[in-house]
């Protein structure tokens with residue numbers, strides 16, 4: 715395993731735990747909320763994590779959802795993944811939304827609400843051209859290879875769409 719990258723961290727709450735990886739190979743370090751919160755169905759909130767970072771130049775951190783909360787509670791991040799720029803020195807916040815149609819989601823102070831993935835990112839220089847070089851995919855996108863579910867009763871002309879219509883016919 716490669717040695718970890720050193721990142722400076724400031725605690726904005728003296729008791730907040732430093733983000734930690736659950737297992738040695740994990741990509742995301744868990745972030746907690748420093749405020750208890752209650753989200754009714756459909757409600758969103760911006761939750762404080764009590765930390766700010768100084769990421770090295772050439773890196774960014776991405777705020778990702780936790781799958782367990784998504785599966786169990788319908789909790790999502792509105793802007794997933796949230797992008798934390800290397801130059802950002804403010805508090806990292808997590809923009810959550812309760813997508814469950816019925817149940818309220820409750821968080822206690824220091825509950826783990828999201829995970830932070832730190833990655834190297836490229837900065838590019840854009841060069842405008844009149845024509846782009848060809849490729850196998852060309853302009854095909856948005857389900858051009860099939861396999862997308864039907865939307866609004868239309869069939870996508872693929873096997874998943876026909877599975878949906880078979881089920882509806884039963």
Ligand SMILES: O=c1ccn([C@H]2C[C@H](O)[C@@H](COP(=O)(O)OP(=O)(O)OP(=O)(O)O)O2)c(=O)[nH]1
Pocket residue numbers: 777793795796797798799800802805806807808809
């Ligand atoms: O989930 C997130 C996403 C962003 N940020 C912070 C760090 C990031 O560097 C800054 C700005 O985020 P972004 O660029 O996504 O938002 P914007 O609406 O484009 O704001 P700005 O105009 O400040 O770039 O907000 C968070 O704390 N949590």
Ligand SMILES: [Mg+2]
Pocket residue numbers: none
């Ligand atoms: Mg921005």
